[in-house]
Amino acid sequence: xxxxxxxxxxxxxxxxxxxxxxxxxxxxxxxxxxxxxxxxxxxxxxxxxxxxxxxxxxxxxxxxxxxxxxxxxxxxxxxxxxxxxxxxxxxxxxxxxxxxxxxxxxxxxxxxxxxxxxxxxxxxxxxxxxxxxxxxxxxxxxxxxxxxxxxxxxxxxxxxxxxxxxxxxxxxxxxxxxxxxxxxxxxxxxxxxxxxxxxxxxxxxxxxxxxxxxxxxxxxxxxxxxxxxxxxxxxxxxxxxxxxxxxxxxxxxxxxxxxxxxxxxxxxxxxxxxxxxxxxxxxxxxxxxxxxxxxxxxxxxxxxxxxxxxxxxxxxxxxxxxxxxxxxxxxxxxxxxxxxxxxxxxxxxxxxxxxxxxxxxxxxxxxxxxxxxxxxxxxxxxxxxxxxxxxxxxxxxxxxxxxxxxxxxxxxxxxxxxxxxxxxxxxxxxxxxxxxxxxxxxxxxxxxxxx
Numbered sequence: 001x002x003x004x005x006x007x008x009x010x011x012x013x014x015x016x017x018x019x020x021x022x023x024x025x026x027x028x029x030x031x032x033x034x035x036x037x038x039x040x041x042x043x044x045x046x047x048x049x050x051x052x053x054x055x056x057x058x059x060x061x062x063x064x065x066x067x068x069x070x071x072x073x074x075x076x077x078x079x080x081x082x083x084x085x086x087x088x089x090x091x092x093x094x095x096x097x098x099x100x101x102x103x104x105x106x107x108x109x110x111x112x113x114x115x116x117x118x119x120x121x122x123x124x125x126x127x128x129x130x131x132x133x134x135x136x137x138x139x140x141x142x143x144x145x146x147x148x149x150x151x152x153x154x155x156x157x158x159x160x161x162x163x164x165x166x167x168x169x170x171x172x173x174x175x176x177x178x179x180x181x182x183x184x185x186x187x188x189x190x191x192x193x194x195x196x197x198x199x200x201x202x203x204x205x206x207x208x209x210x211x212x213x214x215x216x217x218x219x220x221x222x223x224x225x226x227x228x229x230x231x232x233x234x235x236x237x238x239x240x241x242x243x244x245x246x247x248x249x250x251x252x253x254x255x256x257x258x259x260x261x262x263x264x265x266x267x268x269x270x271x272x273x274x275x276x277x278x279x280x281x282x283x284x285x286x287x288x289x290x291x292x293x294x295x296x297x298x299x300x301x302x303x304x305x306x307x308x309x310x311x312x313x314x315x316x317x318x319x320x321x322x323x324x325x326x327x328x329x330x331x332x333x334x335x336x337x338x339x340x341x342x343x344x345x346x347x348x349x350x351x352x353x354x355x356x357x358x359x360x361x362x363x364x365x366x367x368x369x370x371x372x373x374x375x376x377x378x379x380x381x382x383x384x385x386x387x388x389x390x391x392x393x394x395x396x397x398x399x400x401x402x403x404x405x406x407x408x409x410x411x412x413x414x415x416x417x418x419x420x421x422x423x424x425x426x427x428x429x430x431x432x433x434x435x436x437x438x439x440x441x442x443x444x445x446x447x448x449x450x451x
Contacts, residue, residue, distance in 0.1 A: 047149050055150045056157070059118050066119055068093075083123050090116050090123075094131075101138070110139070110147050117154070125184050126197070129158055133204045140207055152208045159201060159213060161185040166220065195224055195231065202238075211246050215239065233259065240278070249286035253279060273302055280318075289322045296322070313343035313351040320355070324362055332362060340378075349386035356382060360398060373402045393422035393429075400436060409440040416440065 059066055068089045070082055078086065093116040100109035113135050120128035132151055139147040165187035186197050198221050205214035218239040225232035236255050243252035256279040263271035276299040283292035296319045303311045316339035323332035336359040343351040356379040363372035376398040383391035400415030420433040 047146050047153075051146070052150065052153065055114055055118060056154060057118075059122055066115070068119060069122060078122065086119065087123055087127070090119055090131075094134075101142075106142055106144070110142075110144055113138075114147070114150065117151075121184075125158065125161075125186055129155075129186060129197075129201070129204075132158075133200060133207070136204050136207045140209070148208055152205075152210050152213075155201070155204055155208065155210070156213060158184055158186055159205075159217065162187045162198070162201070163220070165189075166224075168220065191224065195221060198224070206242065211242065214242060215251075218242065233262075240282075244282055244285065247285075249282055249288075252282050253286075253291075256282060269302065269306070273299065276302070284318075284322075289326050293319055293322045293326075309342060310346050310348075313339050313346065313348045313355075316342065317351055317355055317358075321358065324358070329362065329366060333359070336362070344382075347385075349382055352382045353379060353386060353388070353391055364402075369402060369406060373399065373406075376402065389422050389426060390428075393419045393426065396422070397433070397436070400440075404440055412440045413437060 059069065065071065068086060070078070070085075072078075093112050097109040097112040097116065100106075100112065117128065117131050117135060120131045132155055136148075136151050136155075139151060161184035165185040186201065187194050188197075198217055202214045202217040202221065205211070205217060218235055221235045222232055222239070225235055236259055240252045240255040240259075243249070243255070256275050260272060260275040260279065263269075263275055276295050280292050280295035280299065283289070283295060296315055300312070300315055300319070303309070303315070316335050320332045320335035320339060323329075323335060336355050340352055340355045340359070343349070343355060356375045360372045360375035360379065363369070363375060376395055379395040379398070380392055383389075383395055396415045396419035400412045400419065403409075403412035403415060416433055416436040420430065420437065423429045423433050
């Protein structure tokens with residue numbers, strides 16, 4: 001059996017955050033728990049108290065007993081042969097339920113599954129849990145609100161019983177009825193088997209959208225795997241991904257920062273790159289752009305050290321876009337220019353084109369018209385290098401719009417005419433470019449005749 005394990009206290013968590021801030025300089029995100037653990041759709045119906053009590057009741061303590069349970073002359077456990085006969089009958093219930101569901105009788109099917117799951121408790125807790133995991137997938141796919149909640153309640157009982165075996169605190173949930181009994185524990189005391197079982201438990205909670213419970217299980221798994229570095233890292237990554245999927249960005253970034261620190265301590269550059277990428281993505285998703293830039297620039301330094309210049313364009317573009325969003329225009333322009341040079345060097349024309357479009361828009365927003373015109377003029381051959389006729393057409397349009405804005409109608413006319421040629425070839429926006437040409441033709445012709 002394991003040494004008693006305790007969850008980290010609030011004070012310990014606060015200390016961890018202080019260390020992370022000092023080590024990396026990243027500002028920690030506030031709590032962003034925005035997702036419901038059971039989901040909106042399955043919370044629409046309340047579970048009838050009688051149905052809940054019946055589903056959670058010990059089938060051996062109810063009278064009369066279910067017809068599938070043999071009556072015993074004296075109080076004793078069922079023999080292996082009797083349990084085998086019960087298991088065969090329960091397998092048949094499962095098959096009957098599947099047939100009912102296939103014929104459109106979902107209510108009758110889930111009534112049979114509830115009966116099956118309840119009676120599985122007579123056989124073995126692990127068999128019961130396997131059946132719960134099986135039905136959980138079906139219940140969620142069928143959006144069976146009541147059944148999802150019932151399965152969640154029973155799974156929480158099994159989790160609370162497991163926590164008792166692990167020596168962690170037990171907490172009453174959902175009305176205080178799901179504490180679980182020691183004999184319900186899924187924990188065997190064999191570390192490898194228990195880690196596998198708890199993984200399945202976390203997966204089932206995730207299926208049922210009971211994310212808070214899934215997180216609890218993963219945190220326990222991380223503690224159980226403390227002497228198994230690879231397993232622990234895998235659990236931390238899985239938990240971080242779960243947090244991200246449910247918009248719990250603060251919790252995810254804390255995990256990635258811990259993993260990043262370990263990678264740096266172990267001089268594992270490959271892992272350091274992976275965690276910085278994940279960290280940047282998570283900060284980006286959370287809208288914490290300053291932290292995202294810090295992670296991205298850290299990553300850029302590693303690529304420089306490794307002479308992995310081919311990775312520069314995409315990363316520099318992302319940094320430039322973040323600086324632009326932060327209204328740090330000088331830094332944004334510097335990174336856009338660097339991204340363009342590197343992208344052209346490695347013939348990454350799609351990145352070159354995006355850089356020039358972004359840069360032109362930024363110059364326009366800053367009323368730097370000549371600079372914007374220069375960016376859009378460069379964009380034309382880049383789009384041609386990428387064999388993107390649609391992009392070339394739009395680049396000519398951007399040039400034409402700026403030339404007209406500056407009063408250069410003749411230059412605007414030439415740009416719109418070139419765009420019209422491509423529009424006709426592509427079969428798009430022909431009327432639009434005809435209108436643009438007509439808007440500048442009179443003054444352009446007058447200018448031309450005067451020459």
